[in-house]
Amino acid sequence: MSLTRKEKILKLIVEDFIQTAQPVGSNYLIEKYHLDFSSATIRNEMNQLEKDGLLEKTHTSSGRVPSTKGYKYYIDHLRSKTVDEKFKNQVTDIFSTSSSVEEILGKSCEILSHMTNLASAVLGPGADSERLVSVQLVPLSENSVTAIFITDKGYVENKTFVMNGKAEIQDVKKTVEILNDRLVGTKISELVSKLEGIKPVISDYISDYTFIYNALLKTFYEFSSKRKEFYGKENLLKQPEFENDPGELKKLFDLFDNPHHLERLIGDSSSKLLINCGEVDEEFDDVSVVSKEIVANGENIGRIAIIGPTRMDYSKVLNNLDYLAKRIMEHLNYEDIQKEEGNNGGKGSQE
Numbered sequence: 001m002s003l004t005r006k007e008k009i010l011k012l013i014v015e016d017f018i019q020t021a022q023p024v025g026s027n028y029l030i031e032k033y034h035l036d037f038s039s040a041t042i043r044n045e046m047n048q049l050e051k052d053g054l055l056e057k058t059h060t061s062s063g064r065v066p067s068t069k070g071y072k073y074y075i076d077h078l079r080s081k082t083v084d085e086k087f088k089n090q091v092t093d094i095f096s097t098s099s100s101v102e103e104i105l106g107k108s109c110e111i112l113s114h115m116t117n118l119a120s121a122v123l124g125p126g127a128d129s130e131r132l133v134s135v136q137l138v139p140l141s142e143n144s145v146t147a148i149f150i151t152d153k154g155y156v157e158n159k160t161f162v163m164n165g166k167a168e169i170q171d172v173k174k175t176v177e178i179l180n181d182r183l184v185g186t187k188i189s190e191l192v193s194k195l196e197g198i199k200p201v202i203s204d205y206i207s208d209y210t211f212i213y214n215a216l217l218k219t220f221y222e223f224s225s226k227r228k229e230f231y232g233k234e235n236l237l238k239q240p241e242f243e244n245d246p247g248e249l250k251k252l253f254d255l256f257d258n259p260h261h262l263e264r265l266i267g268d269s270s271s272k273l274l275i276n277c278g279e280v281d282e283e284f285d286d287v288s289v290v291s292k293e294i295v296a297n298g299e300n301i302g303r304i305a306i307i308g309p310t311r312m313d314y315s316k317v318l319n320n321l322d323y324l325a326k327r328i329m330e331h332l333n334y335e336d337i338q339k340e341e342g343n344n345g346g347k348g349s350q351e
Contacts, residue, residue, distance in 0.1 A: 003078070005037065006045050010054055011078040013046075014066045018313050021240040023063025071277045071314065079315040083323045087115050091324055095331050101301060104331070105294070106229065108324055109304060113232025116317055118308035119256075122229045123266070123291070130155065130188045135179045137172065145169050147176060149223065151188060159219040161212070171206045175216070178202055191220040230256055241286050241309040248286060255284060255307070265289045266305065273322070277310050286310055290317050292325040296332035 003011065012033055013024045026042040029035055035042065046064055049055040054070035057063075066074065090111050098104045102122075109120040134150045143163040150156050161172050182198045183191065195216060203209045233256060236242055242249045255261045265276050266289055276289045290312075291305035304325060306317050 005041075006049060007078060009042060009045050010049055010066075010070060011074065013049075013055065013064060014070060014074045014078070017065050018311055021311055023058045023065050025063040028063070068277045068310070071310065072275075075275065075314050075318065079318070081315075081319060083319045084115070084316075087111070087320055088323065090115075091327050095327075101296075101332065104328060105302060105304065106231070108328060109229070109231040112304070112306060112320060112324065113235060115320055116306060116308070116313065117232075117235050117238070118306050118312060118317070119230060119232045119236050121231070121262070121305045121307060123262075123303040123305055124155070124228070132183055132186050132188065132191065134184065135176050137176050139169070143169070145172055147172065147219075149219070157219060157223045159215060161215060167206070167208055167211050171209070171212060174205050175202055175209075175212050178205070179216075188223055191223060192217065195220055228262065236308065239309050239311075241311065251283065252287065255287065262289070262305075262307075266291055266303070275314075275318075288312050290314070290321060292321050294325055294328055294332075296329060301332070 009029065012029060016022075016024050016029075016032070026039045026046060029042055030037070030039060037045075046055060049070070050057065050064060052069075053067055054073055055064040056067045056070075058065055091108070094104055094107045094111070098107055105122045109122055112118075112120040130151045130153045132149060133152045134148075136148045136150070138146045138148060140146055140160065144160060146158050146160045148156060148158045161167070161169075163169065178198060178201055182201070183194055186194050195213075199213060202213060206212065233253075236252060237249070242252055255265075261284070265284060265287070266274055273293070274289070274291045286309055287307065288310045289305055289307050291303050293303050294301050304321065306312070306321060308317075
């Protein structure tokens with residue numbers, strides 16, 4: 001890769017800041033990387049990079065740090081594209097020891113968190129594209145019953161009601177009738193607000209409706225939030241941006257606790273690859289999210305995301321995530337082909 005002098009300096013600044021979290025100055029660059037440019041030349045190039053919006057000055061040092069624009073230029077033009085062989089071997093091991101899609105995605109995220117020292121997440125199919133199709137009741141005893149909620153993607157959530165004098169089973173049955181009548185076809189992301197809208201209808205039929213209503217509200221909230229499983233959150237405690245700033249750390253864990261924050265940072269879930277370098281939401285301007293959609297047999301089965309400071313190692317994160325996603329999709333699509341061939345008795349189609 002042939003780089004101009006300015007690009008070489010930008011690349012060194014980005015990669016050094018990623019490793020040290022310290023602003024970078026001209027003399028430091030010369031001493032550490034033995035550059036054959038004068039200090040004045042490097043300062044001039046850094047000044048131009050700042051004018052171009054690729055570097056920023058900090059308040060506490062004369063050195064420079066990458067801007068959001070600088071990170072994006074680095075990602076598009078300057079980063080390495082190699083994948084660590086150790087990571088490749090660990091990915092191969094996933095498919096020999098895991099059978100279900102959920103297990104494959106979970107182990108993949110564990111490896112990503114370990115290799116990048118960041119947090120990772122499995123994000124299920126978007127709640128905006130998934131709808132409730134059925135609510136069913138399964139009696140368990142004289143005073144308990146389980147309500148089963150099913151979506152058009154085959155996802156199932158259940159809630160067991162133990163009456164204990166708070167409500168009657170008949171009340172639950174009537175509530176389920178109302179849900180099937182009023183909520184079937186509703187997007188999962190809208191269930192909580194729609195439930196609020198039919199609260200007067202439930203109260204008209206059930207005198208002591210509070211117990212059932214609150215249980216449903218909690219269930220619908222979990223229905224949406226359970227599509228996100230996090231791994232390696234403790235890794236972020238070691239990052240300088242967060243470990244010495246309780247306020248930043250609290251915001252970070254608010255991100256994990258509230259699924260709507262993460263959905264906002266990820267944005268358009270129909271995009272194959274998303275890179276948010278902290279520019280989407282001012283509240284989380286120190287947080288970057290890189291995510292990749294996983295598609296098998298033409299269906300979106302979820303998204304894998306890596307979450308960390310904007311100073312994350314984008315070369316390692318992007319290369320590892322891209323390699324992992326491709327291997328998962330190759331494996332799952334191969335499994336689909338094998339099943340199809342098995343159903344056809346191992347024979348190809350005949351015309």
